[in-house]
Amino acid sequence: MTNREIALLLRKVAGSYIVKDEKKFHFQIRAYQKAADSIENATIELKDLWDEGKLNSIPGIGASLTAHLDELFKTGRVKHFEDIIKSLPKALFILMGISGIGPKTAYKLATILKLSEKNAVSDLEKAISQHRVRIIEGFGEKSEEELLKSIDDYKKGQTKENRMLLPLAIAIAQEVLIYLRQNKAVIRADPLGSLRRMVTTVGDIDIAVATENPKEVIEHFANYPHAKRVLGKGELASSRIILSSGRQVDLLVQSEKSYGALLQHFTGSKFHNIALRELALKKGLSLSEYGIKKDGKLIEYRTEEDFYRAVGLPWIPPEIREDTGEIEAAANENLPNLVTIKDIKGDQQIHSDFPIEPSHDLGNSSMEEILNMAKSLKYEYVGFSEHNPSVSKHTDKQIIDLLKRRNEKVEKLRLNNKDVRIINLLEVDIIANGDLALKNDALKLLDGVIASVHTGFDQSRSDMTNRIINALKNPYVRFLGHPTGRLLNQREGYEADWDAIFSVCKEFDKALEINAYPDRLDLPDFLVRKAVENNVKLIINTDSHDVSQMTLMSYGVAVARRGWATKHDIVNTMGYNDFIKWIHIRKGVI
């Protein structure tokens, strides 16, 4: 069962409680909803945590839910949940998936219209067209119209399940910002929410505007040419639109003198804000997007720094605002000094077009083009790391010859390039039994080796763990490429015992890659945090197959920051002399 499915199940339980008696079950409902949010946010599969007996490391999962989830993973069902859900019409849970329909509306429609589970949506549509909804108490003509639009979106699959990768979210936000800034009433405009926190995928785009004329800005926003539908348009503070692409954009506005409070509020995360507000309450302060109320009097804040200071905390970097210990760390003046893009001294996974006849994709760009780009990015050094020559198509001797020819090319480039030093690497397949695709007498021709899994993803957890550990123990291997193998929105990562891998990394001084390519972002932030806590070294690379992709480094840095990494955790923040010493370390077992 995936995290999404588990979250959905918990929302069904929460929805059932709301229908049954919202007041009586108020805090259970909140607990279930919080757990569902938390599980959806988690960057690790719950099933993996369950395997390790660490379910309660997810905030919002306590003793009771741990027991229920234990039952779920063991038997595929939870009796307690089924007891709560079974007395309610099944169509209710279908309708809850439609935007604008909550549990109470869904219950009313499902029972009064006697909707079946199978045809819930189409029967509801039919009832609306026959004007049988507007006569229900609490509904009217307008609610029929809104329902139809929401059903339309639902049928097109434009629900929130479809999360965007960061580059797309940034591109959409930039377009909206350019449009917003055309209006003179806009003093400042910033993308906030999960985009500002650089979460690996983004649901809605959130944008804040500072203005002294909210009505005008909201009107301008709602008239955005790419808006297909206006979901909401308030008089004083907010608006929401759906673009023709189906993506939702939310706007919040605030006067300039309160903009600090809005930046804080709208950046989130929700959990961070709730925890911050609970802390503030203990100090007699009530926080909101307008400012801070003390003794009933509102104080406004222009900047986020001032806002946090008023709560008694230093400013907290957006990437770690997830209520996973950052508020406590801030209170103790113990926040990590997070790595920045300027700390990165060289990208170490780049595929050139050198004709090495590889096992996987060759790059598009020449070594010379890569060096030029490295220079413009102000790198001290850069690593060439094509895939190993295909083993099935070459003899051992042919492979050695190919590597020697590549070495000659690298040596020639080294003579002519003094600005950027070259690290001579290769990305080598870890084959199913844990051996590397190339033999050591080939590997010794290189400065170091990246070991990566590219095949046999469906191995068992223990087989995969042993496979990776075996590869890491090869003395020429310096780091593990895209360690979990995940592809965002396409493929789950493979399962492995990360604690075991961490201890091997420490013992033999190996690093784990944070692959910055936006479809990967692998290691995931959750595992970066665990690696950092275990003093395991990391390396951030773009895995570029074209020079243009070398600019994607900032996405990897964001993942590192979300995992609380400082520059001391990242080996490619070292200067060349230290880095080349590190890459030449040869620890392992033959």
Place this chain on the structure above:
DNA sequence: GCCGTTTTCGGCCCGACTGTTTTCAGTCG
């Protein structure tokens, strides 16, 4: 149902917008 640097019991964030309801409930973030 969760959680703890004043607590293992007694608390639990704060607000906007919409539609229909004449005072507010439901949904959303």
